[in-house]
Amino acid sequence: MTIDELTRTTGEWLRGVGNMSDVVVSSRIRLARNLADRPFLSTADGTERTEIYRILADAITSAPINGDAILVDMQEADPVDRELLVERHLISRQHAEGKGSRGVSFTSDETRAMMLNEEDHLRIQGLRCGLELEALWRDVNTLDDTLAERIAFAFDKRLGFLTACPTNVGTGIRVSVMLHLPALRLTKEIERVARAARDMHLAVRGMHGEGTEAIGDFYQLSNQTTLGKTEEQVIDAFSKAIIPKIVEYERTARDSLSSEGTAGVDDKIWRAYGTLANARSISSEETQTLLSPIRMGIHMGRFSLIDIPVLNELLLHTQPAHLQKLHGKTIDENERDFLRADYLRKRFAALS
Amino acid sequence: MSLLCERCQQAKATVHITDTIPKKRERHLCEDCAEKEGVIIKQPHPTSNEILQQFLKHKTGLGTIEDMTCSRCGMTFREFQTKGQLGCPHDYEAFEKVLMPLIERAHEGSTQHIGKVPATAGETIRKQSGLMRLRRELQDAVEQEDYEVAARVRDQIQTLESG
Numbered sequence: 019m020t021i022d023e024l025t026r027t028t029g030e031w032l033r034g035v036g037n038m039s040d041v042v043v044s045s046r047i048r049l050a051r052n053l054a055d056r057p058f059l060s061t062a063d064g065t066e067r068t069e070i071y072r073i074l075a076d077a078i079t080s081a082p083i084n085g086d087a088i089l090v091d092m093q094e095a096d097p098v099d100r101e102l103l104v105e106r107h108l109i110s111r112q113h114a115e116g117k118g119s120r121g122v123s124f125t126s127d128e129t130r131a132m133m134l135n136e137e138d139h140l141r142i143q144g145l146r147c148g149l150e151l152e153a154l155w156r157d158v159n160t161l162d163d164t165l166a167e168r169i170a171f172a173f174d175k176r177l178g179f180l181t182a183c184p185t186n187v188g189t190g191i192r193v194s195v196m197l198h199l200p201a202l203r204l205t206k207e208i209e210r211v212a213r214a215a216r217d218m219h220l221a222v223r224g225m226h227g228e229g230t231e232a233i234g235d236f237y238q239l240s241n242q243t244t245l246g247k248t249e250e251q252v253i254d255a256f257s258k259a260i261i262p263k264i265v266e267y268e269r270t271a272r273d274s275l276s277s278e279g280t281a282g283v284d285d286k287i288w289r290a291y292g293t294l295a296n297a298r299s300i301s302s303e304e305t306q307t308l309l310s311p312i313r314m315g316i317h318m319g320r321f322s323l324i325d326i327p328v329l330n331e332l333l334l335h336t337q338p339a340h341l342q343k344l345h346g347k348t349i350d351e352n353e354r355d356f357l358r359a360d361y362l363r364k365r366f367a368a369l370s
Numbered sequence: 371m372s373l374l375c376e377r378c379q380q381a382k383a384t385v386h387i388t389d390t391i392p393k394k395r396e397r398h399l400c401e402d403c404a405e406k407e408g409v410i411i412k413q414p415h416p417t418s419n420e421i422l423q424q425f426l427k428h429k430t431g432l433g434t435i436e437d438m439t440c441s442r443c444g445m446t447f448r449e450f451q452t453k454g455q456l457g458c459p460h461d462y463e464a465f466e467k468v469l470m471p472l473i474e475r476a477h478e479g480s481t482q483h484i485g486k487v488p489a490t491a492g493e494t495i496r497k498q499s500g501l502m503r504l505r506r507e508l509q510d511a512v513e514q515e516d517y518e519v520a521a522r523v524r525d526q527i528q529t530l531e532s533g
Binding site: 052054055061166167175179183184185187189219248 | 486
């Protein structure tokens with residue numbers, strides 16, 4: 019498998035199926051691990067950094083359970099490829115823009131990915147569409163066990179897994195669920211939900227995690243506490259309490275939008291369609307924003323020109339790196355907006 | 371314009387009280403007069419420098435917090451504060467006294483790991499953590515009045531303790 023082959027699919031996180039997939043886009047579990055007796059990356063020099071990379075790369079490539087994973091050396095990857103991996107949620111933006119010896123290993127189905135030398139020596143990630151945290155945990159836990167047989171992780175009896183940042187110490191687990199909450203935003207209840215989530219010590223962020231805006235009504239919820247709770251307790255809180263509750267709120271809000279008369283909702287959907295299908299120049303952000311009411315319309319049974327898999331393809335293939343991959347060359351931002359509009363017009367024209 | 375003390379008519383009134391006995395009335399006093407009337411008890415204020423010195427003596431026993439240095443990686447606590455990231459696993463020990471309160475605040479008051487233990491960490495730790503986790507589960511089960519689970523967890527604890 020190569021990075022180029024990724025562009026043929028929409029990636030795991032946008033497959034559009036799975037538990038509660040009308041609201042839950044994707045689930046992710048990530049574990050932070052560091053080698054024992056090695057400096058963290060903030061003090062490691064170039065040589066140490068390369069050594070850490072080697073040790074991890076050897077362990078990962080020899081692990082029998084990692085399927086068809088490939089290892090990409092980030093220093094050798096070209097900038098568009100790095101950006102593409104961010105758009106597919108396989109690496110963080112920080113990792114794409116980082117410096118020095120670092121890499122990513124991922125399976126072709128994109129459900130498992132490992133970042134080498136990001137903030138911690140190793141970040142093990144499991145990713146699936148819909149609300150699928152239990153299955154993800156089994157996967158990630160097994161990967162972690164297998165690697166622990168090969169390398170000694172920094173661990174302390176009292177503090178658990180030791181991480182570069184003390185906010186991750188303990189289990190080192192970060193559970194994130196990506197939600198699409200257009201109706202809660204339209205009914206102006208989103209702030210209340212976000213506040214309630216924050217009161218429960220959860221972080222509420224935009225699509226690409228830390229410091230990003232909630233573009234396209236995508237909200238990412240993740241735990242912040244990693245000490246004093248077992249991995250199962252953190253996961254249970256999400257899959258049995260928090261997420262089903264928010265999903266219920268969003269569904270109720272969608273119902274109440276319909277019950278107020280459908281003209282308002284339909285107007286939003288069809289105006290969005292009008293722009294997407296006719297614009298001559300459109301940014302990635304505007305595309306994501308306009309695809310939101312269409313996604314909601316499909317789930318509410320009020321829009322049927324396209325289905326969710328096609329919508330997800332439009333969402334992903336109009337993002338900067340995917341668009342450039344599609345054209346097979348580097349394209350500047352201004353020209354991208356024209357080509358993006360072209361692409362969308364053609365896709366929508368083919369439907370009618 | 372600030373209000374003058376109604377008793378001495380000289381100093382600024384900084385103590386505001388509402389009496390309800392014998393009847394409701396508002397009173398505005400300066401600190402000295404308030405003390406004379408027994409409304410407040412003045413205490414000598416330690417200077418902020420004194421507080422800081424006490425804190426440092428108590429917390430580190432030597433030097434200042436910022437200059438604490440990890441003997442393994444050479445990182446100072448000041449550097450950690452700037453970068454937000456520690457230098458090596460040993461820093462958790464080197465900066466323990468100042469780091470633990472931060473960790474406690476970041477993790478809803480917890481300072482004890484009860485999650486997964488890696489296979490390499492040794493049998494003793496594994497057993498200890500296993501017990502801790504089971505005791506927590508037992509507590510949860512009892513709280514939720516799930517006595518079937520509670521009985522099972524209790525048996526697991528006994529097996530682990532006797533083993």
